[in-house]
């Protein structure tokens with residue numbers, strides 16, 4: 001069964017070893033960078049929830065959830081204030097196309113709907129305009145593009 005695991009000393013190496021295909025590396029930071037960014041947010045008054053995605057004992061992906069903004073984030077988009085976001089999502093190249101991305105996103109939304117940082121109306125995400133896989137995945141969950149961009153990426157949002 002698919003589940004999200006908080007990062008521990010025990011699972012860290014497995015999570016750090018996950019990687020996307022070479023041509024997808026422009027779409028997502030590697031997991032070491034994402035976990036470092038979580039540290040930056042957390043140490044500047046922000047929120048970050050990085051998780052390994054596990055199928056049984058096997059690490060298959062990584063997802064990171066954010067909330068609101070932090071003191072280190074210059075020029076956040078308007079939508080970021082007091083809303084949740086899917087900050088990172090990746091499935092390891094060996095495990096793509098098996099439904100893990102969909103499963104991880106469903107679990108991430110379940111977690112968000114526990115409202116760990118308080119109530120909010122919206123969850124948002126951003127992706128590169130060329131990232132058709134991500135666009136299709138988020139659309140199938142009800143995310144709609146807002147017409148706004150952040151760092152060259154399209155913003156899409158859904159009501160919680």
Ligand SMILES: CC(C)(COP(=O)(O)OP(=O)(O)OC[C@H]1O[C@@H](n2cnc3c(N)ncnc32)[C@H](O)[C@@H]1OP(=O)(O)O)[C@@H](O)C(=O)NCCC(=O)NCCS
Nearest residue numbers: 024027028090091096097098099100101102127133136137
């Ligand atoms: C996007 C990503 C997480 C999807 O992970 P996955 O485990 O392969 O996804 P799933 O097998 O659950 O497929 C989920 C949906 O993604 C879309 N998708 C996945 N592979 C696709 C492909 N080759 N072509 C088009 N759409 C695709 C489809 O909507 C698919 O749903 P469907 O099977 O009902 O059509 C994965 O491709 C990835 O890690 N990409 C690189 C990192 C990235 O782009 N992250 C998102 C940044 S915002």
